[in-house]
Amino acid sequence: MTASITAGLIDTLHQAARAAGEILYEGYQAEGSIDFECKGSSDFVTHYDRAAEHAIIETIRRAHPDVGFLGEETGATPAGDSDLTVIIDPLDGTNNFLHRVPHFSVSIAVRKGEALTHGVVYQPLLDEMLWAIRGQGAYQGSQRISVLPARPLTEMLVGTCLPYHEKGDCAMSQRQLSSLMPRVAGIRSPGSAALEIAYTGLGRFDAFWSQGARLDLWDIAAGIVIAREAGCKVTDLSCNPNPAEWNSVLVAKPEQHDKLLRILSK
Template identity: 75%
Template sequence: MTNVTSPTLIDTLKQAAQAAGEILREGYRAAGTIDFQCKGASDFVTDYDRAAEHAIINSVRNVHPKVGFLGEETGATPAQDNNVVVVIDPLDGTNNFLHRVPHFSVSIAVRQGDQLTHGVVYQPLLDEMLWAVHGQGAYLGSRRVVASPARPMPEMLLATCLPYHAKGDCPTSLRQLTAMMPAVAGIRTPGSAALEIAYTGLGRFDAFWSQGARLDLWDVAAGIVFAREAGLVVTDLEGNTNPAEWHSLLVARAERHDELLDALRQAG
């Protein structure tokens, strides 16, 4: 049986992300002519989205045939003879992609039992590969990432996700934004949660939070692995560290995590 915990698993995930990224680059260039069908209010699925997910599954299955899959488009496929599940968001930032906003990513994680162990977040337009393995660190390409010192709250640039249409809790998001805007240097909502969480690990953002917006596991799993391995604290807004039980999210450096947690909980 293939040893799915060997270092070759992360290499397989990176190759799968690159294969999906090539499909998405092609689609981005043709974005004005994409045919898409509506899956829900402002929630579109494109042929490129599906093709990218199939490319990931095929790439991983060819090397590790017994793993399971949890994909945004294809749903759940149980693992055979092991508890390893590959969690896939083939196109995190679909609305950006369709509107030709150059901010989206391929997100692939591995869950073994209740633990997230591997994460890959790939920005295909920049060819940036952000990846991490539990206990082995976080990397941008071949460079190991170490969290930079925390900035004071008034200097922090935060990222968040906002709800839209019926997907989430608009009043909670507005209360939290109202509380945080006077306290920090800026708040951004770029539209690819996996990428923003990973960017927080890189130091491009000082923290990421979400409560009002509805995020599924495939939206955040790979970014969580990367941020934790970069040295950040990742919990929900109750301080819970188990992603299976979350309905909210906070990613921050240890020196600011409790301060942000208190501010957001009071607002929310």
């Protein structure tokens, strides 16, 4: 990654996230029900998902024309003379958006080879930008996120994504919930994995895990960079080092990560 690309890339990602966020904000505030299509069981897409992804790609392409893209709605676009791929979830939390639950996000990550290097998660209703560059820390707006000490297990608030109608392994999630519920202070499933993983880095959650739900790379990539740069340990539940191949994820402070892994793997 050249110095010139590195210097301008995070600013471009911020611009792209805000461009997408404006589209989502307008859609959320519009009167009447939001039209949608079903891509599959419990898998919805709206005009706003597609418009937001288009805005992200066009904003980044103008500044960095050679990068590749992997988008939830547009699929894979090969890179030109670049080893960078931008991974996009233009609206993480579509079901919340459809029901006007104010918890969704724009998620943009960059991958160099197999290494995730940049992550941006933007909550347009709060105008909150969470971001990180590998090796350079994690930030909430212009403020660097402090690495916080881990809470005891009995004080931890844990986020998760749960499976639902014809999507995921409900029995597995039920077993994991049964193992974890008696040991922690609370479990929440708000519905935007990118945001909840980033929130774990910020300290709003003490941990995040998911295995029964089906999470794709664009759901988790940006959050992984932010959480790691904020001092969290991020793995899957089988120690596979490549996030592109994960079917589970666990995010927590290092002091509690292995304890949670043992509980969830029983």
